[in-house]
Amino acid sequence: MSGKLILYNIDLSPPVRTVKTVAKLLGLDLELRNINLLEGEHLKEPYARINPERVVPTLIDGDFIIWESHAICAYLVDKYGKEKDCALYPKDLQLRAKCNQRMIFDAASLFVRLRDCSRPIFFQGHKEVPQEKIDLIYTAYDILEEFLAIDPFLVGNNLTIADISASITILPLEIYAPLKPEKHAKIIAWLKRVSKTIPFFDKMNLKCVEEVRQMIHAALEKNRHSS
Numbered sequence: 001m002s003g004k005l006i007l008y009n010i011d012l013s014p015p016v017r018t019v020k021t022v023a024k025l026l027g028l029d030l031e032l033r034n035i036n037l038l039e040g041e042h043l044k045e046p047y048a049r050i051n052p053e054r055v056v057p058t059l060i061d062g063d064f065i066i067w068e069s070h071a072i073c074a075y076l077v078d079k080y081g082k083e084k085d086c087a088l089y090p091k092d093l094q095l096r097a098k099c100n101q102r103m104i105f106d107a108a109s110l111f112v113r114l115r116d117c118s119r120p121i122f123f124q125g126h127k128e129v130p131q132e133k134i135d136l137i138y139t140a141y142d143i144l145e146e147f148l149a150i151d152p153f154l155v156g157n158n159l160t161i162a163d164i165s166a167s168i169t170i171l172p173l174e175i176y177a178p179l180k181p182e183k184h185a186k187i188i189a190w191l192k193r194v195s196k197t198i199p200f201f202d203k204m205n206l207k208c209v210e211e212v213r214q215m216i217h218a219a220l221e222k223n224r225h226s227s
C-alpha cells in the first residue's frame with residue numbers, strides 16, 4: 001500500500017458505512033476525514049475539487065482518487081483482498097456481472113428512493129413523505145424479494161459486496177417503509193443472514209440508523225410547525 005487509505009466520512013451515510021464494512025472485512029485501516037453534509041462542507045473547496053460530484057464517500061489511495069461506494073468496494077476487494085476474500089467480489093465473470101447488476105440496483109433504485117425521501121425533509125422543509133414515494137420503496141422491496149427467491153444471498157451462496165451495500169441501504173429505508181413479515185419474509189431472513197455473517201454489522205449500523213430516525217422525526221416536526 002502506498003500510504004494510509006483516506007476515506008471522507010460521515011457515520012450517518014449508508015454508502016460510507018458500506019465502504020467501512022468492506023474495508024474492515026479486508027482488515028484495512030482507514031484514516032477517516034469527516035465531512036459535515038448538513039453544513040454543506042461537501043459543496044465547497046477543498047472537497048469539491050477532490051470529488052466534483054460532491055458526495056461522500058470518497059477514497060484516496062496514494063495519488064488515486066475514487067468515489068461511488070460500489071466502485072470503491074470493488075476496487076478495495078480487487079486490490080487488497082486475499083484468497084479468503086475473493087468471494088466478496090467474485091472473479092467468475094457471470095457471478096461478477098450479477099454482483100455488479102445487484103449493486104447498480106442498490107445505487108439506482110434503493111439508494112435513490114432513500115435519498116428522494118430524505119433530501120426534501122432536510123433541505124426543502126417538506127412536512128411529510130408523499131405516499132407515492134413510499135409505494136416506490138415497496139415496489140423495490142418486491143423486486144428484492146424476487147432476487148432472493150432461490151439463493152440465500154443476492155449472488156448465490158456467498159456474501160458479496162452487493163449484499164453489504166443493499167442491506168445497509170434497506171435499514172434506513174425501513175424508517176419510511178417498514179418491512180412486512182407476511183410480504184417480505186425473504187428480505188427479513190436475508191438481513192438476519194447478513195448480520196450473522198458480519199460480526200460487527202449491527203454495531204456498525206443500528207445506532208446510526210436510530211440516530212437518523214430521530215433526526216428525520218425531529219426535522220418533520222420542525223417543518224410542520226414552520227409556516
Ligand SMILES: N[C@@H](CCC(=O)N[C@@H](CS)C(=O)NCC(=O)O)C(=O)O
Nearest residue numbers: 013014015055056057068069070107
Ligand atoms: N451512489 C453514491 C451515493 C453517494 C451519496 O449520495 N451520498 C450522500 C450521503 S449518504 C451525499 O453525499 N449527499 C450529499 C448531497 O446529496 O448533497 C454512493 O454509493 O457512493
